Amino acid sequence: MKILFKVMILVVLTMVLLAGCAGIAKDSGVNQKSKDSEVSLNLAEEKETPQLTKIEYIEKLNDYSKEMEQEFNLLERFL
Amino acid sequence: MPEKVDKAWIDLNIKHIDRIKSVTSKYALLNAPEEMDQIHAAYIESANMFSTSLTSMADALTSGDNAALQNSYTDLLRAQDYWNYAYALLQSVADVPLNGGDGTITSDDLKSLDKKAGIDRDSVLNNISKDGRELAGEWGKRKADGSIDVIVVFREDGAYEGYGSNEYPNKDDAMIGTWSYDYITRSLNIVNDTVYSSGVEVDVVRPSMTMEIQSFNGSEIQMMDVDSLNTFKYEKNN
Numbered sequence: 001m002k003i004l005f006k007v008m009i010l011v012v013l014t015m016v017l018l019a020g021c022a023g024i025a026k027d028s029g030v031n032q033k034s035k036d037s038e039v040s041l042n043l044a045e046e047k048e049t050p051q052l053t054k055i056e057y058i059e060k061l062n063d064y065s066k067e068m069e070q071e072f073n074l075l076e077r078f079l
Numbered sequence: 080m081p082e083k084v085d086k087a088w089i090d091l092n093i094k095h096i097d098r099i100k101s102v103t104s105k106y107a108l109l110n111a112p113e114e115m116d117q118i119h120a121a122y123i124e125s126a127n128m129f130s131t132s133l134t135s136m137a138d139a140l141t142s143g144d145n146a147a148l149q150n151s152y153t154d155l156l157r158a159q160d161y162w163n164y165a166y167a168l169l170q171s172v173a174d175v176p177l178n179g180g181d182g183t184i185t186s187d188d189l190k191s192l193d194k195k196a197g198i199d200r201d202s203v204l205n206n207i208s209k210d211g212r213e214l215a216g217e218w219g220k221r222k223a224d225g226s227i228d229v230i231v232v233f234r235e236d237g238a239y240e241g242y243g244s245n246e247y248p249n250k251d252d253a254m255i256g257t258w259s260y261d262y263i264t265r266s267l268n269i270v271n272d273t274v275y276s277s278g279v280e281v282d283v284v285r286p287s288m289t290m291e292i293q294s295f296n297g298s299e300i301q302m303m304d305v306d307s308l309n310t311f312k313y314e315k316n317n
Contacts, residue, residue: 051110058173060109061122067102075095 093137103130118172121165128158164263171201197301197312199294203265206295211260214267218300218313219247227316233258239269251278266291267302 052060103126111119132154139147169175174187193199207213212235219229229247232240241254256272267290271283290302293310301312 052112054112054115054173057109057111057115057119058169058175061169064102064105068099071095071098071102075092075099 089140092140096133096137096140100130100133103127103133115169115172118165118168121161121168125158125161125165128154128161132158160263164265167200167204167265171204193293197294197310200265203292203295206297207260207262207265207292209260209262211262211267213295213297214258214260214300217247217316219316220244220312221314227314229316230311230313233267239271241269241271250275252276264291266305 106119106122106126109119132151135147135151135154139145139151170186170190174185177184177186177189190199190201215233215235217227217229217232219227219231222228228245230242230244232238232242232247234240237257237259239254239256239258240250241256242249243252246252252275254271254274256270258270259268260266261268269288269290271286271288274281274283289305290311291305292300292302294301298315298317299312300315301310303310
């Protein structure tokens with residue numbers, strides 16, 4: 001079962017790498033870092049934020065995929 | 080799961096699973112641009128599936144239920160399919176650098192390479208509905224006389240027929256079954272119910288086949304058998 005779990009983690013890591021491809025748009029030129037590194041987000045507060053531009057949105061996707069990748073790497077370390 | 084499960088080991092992994100779930104929860108909070116509504120919905124759906132499967136995984140780790148762990152793994156794979164679908168949608172509208180590289184290779188670069196192999200994944204997204212109705216019809220290879228040698232038939236009612244070269248419509252050497260389209264994986268799933276050889280029903284060697292559709296424009300299709308990796312290019316018989 002440990003092997004199964006390891007396989008699962010590898011699969012998910014692959015997924016996260018793919019998701020990571022959702023990087024910053026090529027023509028971005030912007031280097032905005034995610035302000036959501038803290039988990040404790042407030043839904044209502046977030047909904048009040050202005051609508052993201054296409055570039056900002058893609059940047060967010062990239063940030064989140066990197067966060068997931070980081071956590072999956074840590075998860076793998078203990079298996 | 081290790082034979083001798085340590086509570087600290089479980090707690091550590093659950094802690095990381097919870098952190099991953101906390102990231103997946105952020106997707107629903109994004110105020111995406113209207114032009115990316117469809118993409119955002121796909122990401123949220125995937126994130127929700129990840130969250131659900133990870134919750135099941137954490138529960139399975141806690142209880143030591145191996146069967147539940149297996150189920151959560153299956154769910155996780157499906158969540159990955161949804162994630163890949165969302166990413167495919169994103170790539171269809173934006174040129175994004177590929178992760179793990181030096182940032183110089185982008186999705187458009189890969190698309191250029193794909194096109195040399197006849198692959199156009201955007202055409203699959205753009206030209207095939209979720210129910211795959213555009214796939215219905217007779218498909219085959221064009222012969223020297225300009226006619227089409229029908230190889231596969233996808234009926235609108237879901238019936239499938241497969242023929243050897245120059246056999247259609249003779250069913251003496253044919254495969255009969257059903258087909259369906261999975262828009263998430265952009266794959267054709269074929270189930271072979273009955274196989275005939277020289278007019279005699281024989282054992283079904285491959286009960287099911289999955290064809291990844293690599294390009295589609297309504298009159299031409301390219302698909303790859305995901306098991307054999309053989310590629311098939313057919314034209315529609317009008």
